[in-house]
Amino acid sequence: MNAQGKRTWCVAGGGVLGQVIALRLAQAGHHVSVLEAAPETGGLAASWSIDDIVWDKHYHVILPADRRTLELVSELGLSSALVWKRSRTGFFADGRLSPLNSAVDYLRLPSLGILAKARLAFTLMWAARIEDGRPLDQVPVGDWLTKWSGREAYERLWRPLLRAKLGTNDDRASAAFIWATVRRLYLARSAGAKTETLGFIDGGYDRILSALRDRLSSAGVDIVTGCPITRIAPQGDQLQVETAKGARLFDDVVSTLPCGVTARLCDALSPELKARLDSVVYQGIICASLVLDRPLGGYYLTYLTDSDLPFTAVVEMSALAGRERFGGKSLVYLPRYVAQDDPFWELDDGAVRARFVAGITRIYPDLDPGAIRAFRLSRVRNVMAVPTVGYLDAVPAVETNIPGFHIVNSAQITDGTLNVDATLGVAEAALPRLLGGAMADNLSSAA
Numbered sequence: 001m002n003a004q005g006k007r008t009w010c011v012a013g014g015g016v017l018g019q020v021i022a023l024r025l026a027q028a029g030h031h032v033s034v035l036e037a038a039p040e041t042g043g044l045a046a047s048w049s050i051d052d053i054v055w056d057k058h059y060h061v062i063l064p065a066d067r068r069t070l071e072l073v074s075e076l077g078l079s080s081a082l083v084w085k086r087s088r089t090g091f092f093a094d095g096r097l098s099p100l101n102s103a104v105d106y107l108r109l110p111s112l113g114i115l116a117k118a119r120l121a122f123t124l125m126w127a128a129r130i131e132d133g134r135p136l137d138q139v140p141v142g143d144w145l146t147k148w149s150g151r152e153a154y155e156r157l158w159r160p161l162l163r164a165k166l167g168t169n170d171d172r173a174s175a176a177f178i179w180a181t182v183r184r185l186y187l188a189r190s191a192g193a194k195t196e197t198l199g200f201i202d203g204g205y206d207r208i209l210s211a212l213r214d215r216l217s218s219a220g221v222d223i224v225t226g227c228p229i230t231r232i233a234p235q236g237d238q239l240q241v242e243t244a245k246g247a248r249l250f251d252d253v254v255s256t257l258p259c260g261v262t263a264r265l266c267d268a269l270s271p272e273l274k275a276r277l278d279s280v281v282y283q284g285i286i287c288a289s290l291v292l293d294r295p296l297g298g299y300y301l302t303y304l305t306d307s308d309l310p311f312t313a314v315v316e317m318s319a320l321a322g323r324e325r326f327g328g329k330s331l332v333y334l335p336r337y338v339a340q341d342d343p344f345w346e347l348d349d350g351a352v353r354a355r356f357v358a359g360i361t362r363i364y365p366d367l368d369p370g371a372i373r374a375f376r377l378s379r380v381r382n383v384m385a386v387p388t389v390g391y392l393d394a395v396p397a398v399e400t401n402i403p404g405f406h407i408v409n410s411a412q413i414t415d416g417t418l419n420v421d422a423t424l425g426v427a428e429a430a431l432p433r434l435l436g437g438a439m440a441d442n443l444s445s446a447a
């Protein structure tokens with residue numbers, strides 16, 4: 001602590017969450033450093049270049065109901081760069097690509113009988129209207145969906161969709177997962193609208209991240225990139241943070257890193273807390289970005305239920321943002337959510353590319369592989385904490401057994417899916433406790 005009673009803070013991880021926490025701590029007058037392992041800040045929301053396009057490494061959109069994200073966009077002076085568009089959704093099943101935007105499209109859905117469709121519609125409406133998903137935390141997702149949608153809709157539709165997002169973890173998830181997913185889809189529809197309204201920043205998330213970086217610099221935050229933290233250990237009444245660039249002492253550390261990573265970095269965490277952190281199951285992602293000479297189907301999102309396909313959805317960003325934003329080309333993402341033990345991780349980039357290109361040409365048989373101008377893969381091991389049955393008991397608290405060591409990460413999202421708005425909600429809930437603790441310490445040291 002310095003002579004003015006201000007504390008020194010280390011924020012571990014320079015994703016959106018770490019940066020927003022760092023900004024708020026600095027605005028409250030503290031000395032803050034952000035230590036980020038990657039060469040650039042931004043984490044999952046970071047951008048990269050592909051062909052001559054700079055856009056998100058992982059597709060990102062903003063929903064009209066994303067209150068906190070919209071407030072951040074406004075605070076960063078980017079509201080005028082926000083673009084709202086109606087999005088179109090597709091559905092590929094049994095070798096057929098169909099639109100899925102209206103009740104008529106829905107009735108025409110292949111591979112489901114009329115009764116199964118009716119029960120499916122009821123389940124969607126029912127889930128969207130549940131305000132409090134906490135009771136669903138104890139119910140296995142398969143049991144809940146079978147109960148409300150029936151076995152046919154579960155086996156033919158829900159199960160493949162769950163597998164698409166959760167891989168082999170689908171059996172472990174609670175019904176809270178599907179509740180949170182359906183509610184977010186529902187929030188993308190403004191009242192009475194037949195299609196979803198989605199927003200994005202002209203220029204991609206890169207603009208949010210660079211405005212955030214500028215704001216952090218002006219607030220005096222020290223941002224150190226290319227600096228993986230290797231150990232965090234108490235040292236007197238401070239914490240020593242070790243990195244490849246050396247060791248530094250801080251009064252407080254906030255880890256925004258995944259639970260298992262946090263547990264491994266800090267030996268002094270209690271065995272109970274380490275066990276709790278290690279019990280959180282993470283889903284990873286292998287996500288391809290493709291630049292094409294031609295459009296695909298015109299759907300921002302295409303759901304896939306065919307388990308033979310190597311990826312789990314098709315996201316045609318240019319169908320939403322407009323090809324004019326990408327120099328007349330199309331920007332397409334092919335995500336595959338991957339469980340930790342999935343052998344898919346072992347495939348090298350060439351093998352993944354061969355499978356993904358074979359998959360996309362199966363859905364779009366008229367796509368000439370020569371139209372693929374660029375292909376780039378992102379691999380991230382710890383993307384999303386899976387809301388397993390009883391997850392609410394596993395969620396780590398902000399405070400730990402070590403004074404000054406705090407955990408604030410996206411595993412603390414308990415009422416939604418992984419998205420920036422919910423992540424900002426985690427920061428919003430934690431900050432009064434972080435700042436309250438620091439203020440209490442300041443007062444006791446001043447006494």
Ligand SMILES: Cc1cc2nc3c(=O)[nH]c(=O)nc-3n(C[C@H](O)[C@H](O)[C@H](O)COP(=O)(O)OP(=O)(O)OC[C@H]3O[C@@H](n4cnc5c(N)ncnc54)[C@H](O)[C@@H]3O)c2cc1C
Nearest residue numbers: 013015016017036037043044045058060061228229419420
């Ligand atoms: C495919 C995909 C699509 C998405 N689409 C949307 C969307 O449309 N809309 C939306 O709102 N959200 C979306 N999201 C979610 C959004 O990206 C996340 O909610 C948000 O970026 C999480 O931020 P975070 O800071 O919590 O985590 P992260 O971004 O994971 O940040 C953690 C940081 O910690 C760093 N780190 C890890 N280990 C260490 C270490 N040892 N030392 C130092 N640093 C370390 C990492 O490099 C990383 O930068 C999407 C995510 C994915 C993967």
